[in-house]
Amino acid sequence: xxxxxxxxxxxxxxxxxxxxxxxxxxxxxxxxxxxxxxxxxxxxxxxxxxxxxxxxxxxxxxxxxxxxxxxxxxxxxxxxxxxxxxxxxxxxxxxxxxxxxxxxxxxxxxxxxxxxxxxxxxxxxxxxxxxxxxxxxxxxxxxxxxxxxxxxxxxxxxxxxxxxxxxxxxxxxxxxxxxxxxxxxxxxxxxxxxxxxxxxxxxxxxxxxxxxxxxxxxxxxxxxxxxxxxxxxxxxxxxxxxxxxxxxxxxxxxxxxxxxxxxxxxxxxxxxxxxxxxxxxxxxxxxxxxxxxxxxxxxxxxxxxxxxxxxxxxxxx
Numbered sequence: 001x002x003x004x005x006x007x008x009x010x011x012x013x014x015x016x017x018x019x020x021x022x023x024x025x026x027x028x029x030x031x032x033x034x035x036x037x038x039x040x041x042x043x044x045x046x047x048x049x050x051x052x053x054x055x056x057x058x059x060x061x062x063x064x065x066x067x068x069x070x071x072x073x074x075x076x077x078x079x080x081x082x083x084x085x086x087x088x089x090x091x092x093x094x095x096x097x098x099x100x101x102x103x104x105x106x107x108x109x110x111x112x113x114x115x116x117x118x119x120x121x122x123x124x125x126x127x128x129x130x131x132x133x134x135x136x137x138x139x140x141x142x143x144x145x146x147x148x149x150x151x152x153x154x155x156x157x158x159x160x161x162x163x164x165x166x167x168x169x170x171x172x173x174x175x176x177x178x179x180x181x182x183x184x185x186x187x188x189x190x191x192x193x194x195x196x197x198x199x200x201x202x203x204x205x206x207x208x209x210x211x212x213x214x215x216x217x218x219x220x221x222x223x224x225x226x227x228x229x230x231x232x233x234x235x236x237x238x239x240x241x242x243x244x245x246x247x248x249x250x251x252x253x254x255x256x257x258x259x260x261x262x263x264x265x266x267x268x269x270x271x272x273x274x275x276x277x278x279x280x281x282x283x284x285x286x287x288x289x290x291x292x293x294x295x296x297x298x299x300x301x302x303x304x305x306x307x308x309x310x311x312x313x314x315x316x317x
Contacts, residue, residue, distance in 0.1 A: 009315035011044035012279075014265075014272040019305050026272035028248070028265045030280055030314060033194035035202040035258035037168070041314040046191035050264050051177060053185055053245030055193060057084045057130050058200055058211050060183075062162040063155060064133045065207040069140040073103040080214035081221035083133035086244065088224030089116065089124040096221060097123050100132040104139045111135070112149050113181040127181035129221075134183070149182045156184050166199050167192055180246070190262045193251055197260030201241050201253035212241045212255060228274050228299060232281075235291045240281070248273050254286055261286075271308060274299040279310035 016024040029044030039046045061083045064070060070080065079100050087093040101108055111122040113131045122128055134148050134155050143154045150156065157171075163186065164171040175187035200208045215222050219233035222243070229242040232252070242252045248265025250273040261280065265272040278299060282292040300308040 009043050010312055011266075012276055012310060012312035014269075014275050015309045015311065016302070017307055017309055023306075026265055026267055026269045028263060028272055028276045029190060030261065030263045030276060031190040031194045032259060032261050032284070032314060033191050033198050035195065035198040035204065035260075037191075037195045039191045039194070040259070041316045042191075043312055043314050046194075047189050048264060049187055049189045050247070050249065051179075051185050051245075052188050052193055053179060053247060053249050054086045054127070055243045055245035055249050055251040055262075056163075056185055057086070057127075058208075058215065058241075058243060059163050059166070059196060060130055060159050061133055061211050062207055063137045063158045065210055066162070067137055067140055067158075069133075069136050072140050073100075073136060075100060075103060075136070077210070077214035078218050078221055079103075080211060081218035082129035084211060084215055084243065085129045085222045086126045086229075087129060087221065088227070089119065089126065090224060093129075093221060093224070094121075094123050097128045097132050100129070100136055104132075104136045106132075106135045106139060106145065110145050113183075125181065127179075127183070130183065131181065149178075149184070151176055151184050160184075160186075163196070166196055190264055193249075193262035194260040197241075197251045197253035197262065198258050199260075201255045201260065202258035203256050204258070212253075215241050215243075216255065226298075228277070228295075231295065231298070232277075232287075235294060236287060240286060242277075244270075244273070250274070250277050252277060252281065252286070271299070271302070275308040275310050280314060283313060 012028040014026040031046040032041045082096040113122045113125040160171045179185040216238040219230040223229040232242045247268035250263040253260040278295045281287040
C-alpha cells in the first residue's frame with residue numbers, strides 16, 4: 001500500500017442521542033483506496049490495523065473460483081453467494097450450504113465450524129457457507145478434509161497466496177489468528193482492506209467479477225433480510241458490493257470503478273459502523289439521498305427516543 005501526504009483529519013464520531021441529548025459516543029476510522037493501493041481519502045489513520053474478520057470471505061472464495069471447483073461440482077451463483085456469507089441460518093440459506101456439500105459428496109459432519117447455541121447442526125453457523133466452500137476445494141484438489149482449518153493446510157495456503165498477490169506482499173508477512181469459526185483470519189491496515197475491495201469490484205479480474213455478481217444478484221444469501229449488507233446491495237441494485245466483519249469492520253466497494261471503503265469502529269460497535277457507512281456513502285455520492293434516508297430509518301433510528309448521528313467527513317489526501 002502506498003499513500004500520499006499524511007493527513008490530520010479527525011476520526012469520525014458517532015453519537016447516540018436520546019431526545020437530542022448525547023448519551024454515548026463511538027469513534028470510527030475510515031479509508032478509501034483505489035485498486036492500485038493508493039489511499040485517496042481518510043478519516044483517522046489509514047494505517048490503523050485490525051483483523052479483517054468476515055470481510056475476508058469474498059477473497060477466501062477465490063479458492064473456489066480459481067480452481068475449477070464451481071465447474072467440477074456444478075455450483076452456481078447462489079452457492080457462491082452463500083460461500084461469501086455471514087448468514088442468518090434461514091431455511092433457504094442452510095439448504096444452499098447443504099447443496100454445496102451434497103454436490104461435492106461431503107458429509108455435513110465434515111464441517112468444523114461450531115454448532116450455534118440452541119441449534120442442531122454446524123450448517124446453521126453463520127460461516128458454514130465459507131467452510132463448505134473450503135471443503136469443496138479440498139474435494140476438487142484431493143486435499144485432506146479433516147485438517148482444512150489448520151494454517152498450514154493447502155487450502156489455507158492457497159487462500160493466503162491469493163490475498164498476498166492482491167496486496168503485493170509476501171505471504172509470510174501476514175499476521176494470522178483464528179476467527180471465531182476456527183478459520184484463519186488476518187491482521188490488516190484499513191488501507192489494505194480498502195484496496196482489496198477496490199480490486200474486488202474493479203472488473204479487472206473475471207474470478208472476482210463472478211464473486212461480485214453472485215453477491216449483488218443474491219444479496220439475501222450474503223446476510224439476510226433486514227441485515228445491512230443485504231439491504232444496501234438490494235437498494236443499490238448491483239452498484240455496490242458490501243461485506244461486514246465482526247468487531248466494527250465494514251467494507252464496501254463501488255462496482256466497476258476500482259474504489260473501496262473500509263471502516264473500523266474502535267470499540268467494535270455494530271450500530272456505529274452502519275451509521276458511518278450510510279453517512280460516508282451519501283457524502284461520496286455512492287448512494288442517493290433517498291437510499292440514505294431509507295437506510296437511516298432502519299440503522300440510525302433506534303427507537304422512539306433514540307437515534308444515531310455522525311460527526312466528521314473523509315478528507316482527501
